[in-house]
Amino acid sequence: xxxxxxxxxxxxxxxxxxxxxxxxxxxxxxxxxxxxxxxxxxxxxxxxxxxxxxxxxxxxxxxxxxxxxxxxxxxxxxxxxxxxxxxxxxxxxxxxxxxxxxxxxxxxxxxxxxxxxxxxxxxxxxxxxxxxxxxxxxxxxxxxxxxxxxxxxxxxxxxxxxxxxxxxxxxxxxxxxxxxxxxxxxxxxxxxxxxxxxxxxxxxxxxxxxxxxxxxxxxxxxxxxxxxxxxxxxxxxxxxxxxxxxxxxxxxxxxxxxxxxxxxxxxxxxxxxxxxxxxxxxxxxxxxxxxxxxxxxxxxxxxxxxxxxxxxxxxxxx
Numbered sequence: 001x002x003x004x005x006x007x008x009x010x011x012x013x014x015x016x017x018x019x020x021x022x023x024x025x026x027x028x029x030x031x032x033x034x035x036x037x038x039x040x041x042x043x044x045x046x047x048x049x050x051x052x053x054x055x056x057x058x059x060x061x062x063x064x065x066x067x068x069x070x071x072x073x074x075x076x077x078x079x080x081x082x083x084x085x086x087x088x089x090x091x092x093x094x095x096x097x098x099x100x101x102x103x104x105x106x107x108x109x110x111x112x113x114x115x116x117x118x119x120x121x122x123x124x125x126x127x128x129x130x131x132x133x134x135x136x137x138x139x140x141x142x143x144x145x146x147x148x149x150x151x152x153x154x155x156x157x158x159x160x161x162x163x164x165x166x167x168x169x170x171x172x173x174x175x176x177x178x179x180x181x182x183x184x185x186x187x188x189x190x191x192x193x194x195x196x197x198x199x200x201x202x203x204x205x206x207x208x209x210x211x212x213x214x215x216x217x218x219x220x221x222x223x224x225x226x227x228x229x230x231x232x233x234x235x236x237x238x239x240x241x242x243x244x245x246x247x248x249x250x251x252x253x254x255x256x257x258x259x260x261x262x263x264x265x266x267x268x269x270x271x272x273x274x275x276x277x278x279x280x281x282x283x284x285x286x287x288x289x290x291x292x293x294x295x296x297x298x299x300x301x302x303x304x305x306x307x308x309x310x311x312x313x314x315x316x317x318x
Contacts, residue, residue: 165250179241
């Protein structure tokens with residue numbers, strides 16, 4: 001987690017020129033993998049926008065995760081951000097955004113199309129932030145969990161295609177979001193103990209009520225059976241998602257997708273080895289050896305698995 005305190009903006013009225021290094025600094029502090037993925041794989045002319053896209057939502061997520069912020073304040077804060085998005089897309093540029101909010105303003109200002117992958121990323125990520133702000137402290141339904149995962153998967157997938165190989169083609173269809181769907185399922189399992197401490201319950205209300213368990217009892221048999229089912233779902237989604245990635249035209253985009261998937265598949269393997277008992281951390285998934293293995297695997301997959309003859313129903317991601 002990174003702590004960015006609220007501070008007054010030093011921007012001139014009508015300007016969104018914040019610290020030009022702010023987005024990259026936020027990204028590097030939060031995720032070295034994301035920082036270097038952007039630096040080396042994103043299209044050169046879109047690199048700064050990619051840092052802004054990640055940096056802004058990383059900052060927003062960290063603000064909403066603060067324990068000192070009450071639910072009412074969280075909702076008001078995310079409503080302000082949603083209003084900022086709508087204002088920017090109407091071409092009404094705010095006069096006094098904060099330095100972090102100016103990352104969003106500049107990102108929308110760079111928009112190249114009304115229905116671009118960038119806009120899909122922004123709107124879906126804002127839906128994710130809004131749901132997180134509201135759900136803290138309560139049980140969620142299976143339908144809410146499914147929509148939450150879909151919003152995140154759509155956001156990340158469309159951002160990947162927008163920023164990496166922007167003018168290249170990619171398949172459309174039901175499998176487009178499955179690799180990131182699997183990653184999000186895994187991410188939620190990995191962070192379960194930390195989330196429970198913060199008041200976020202990732203197991204659906206229907207499962208809790210059917211088995212009469214406490215949503216904090218992650219080591220109970222019903223909870224572990226649910227974890228087993230989620231691991232199985234993630235494995236199936238990864239398999240179909242990798243078939244999709246193999247059909248993506250741009251090799252850098254394929255590499256980024258395979259690296260992203262490999263990172264989370266390592267977590268699934270650790271959960272399986274632990275017989276579906278979750279741990280607070282999975283340090284073996286962050287080791288240098290693991291990172292090198294994932295990188296090499298991604299390179300091999302990106303450059304050897306593409307099957308052009310199966311590239312059906314493609315269209316430009318612009």
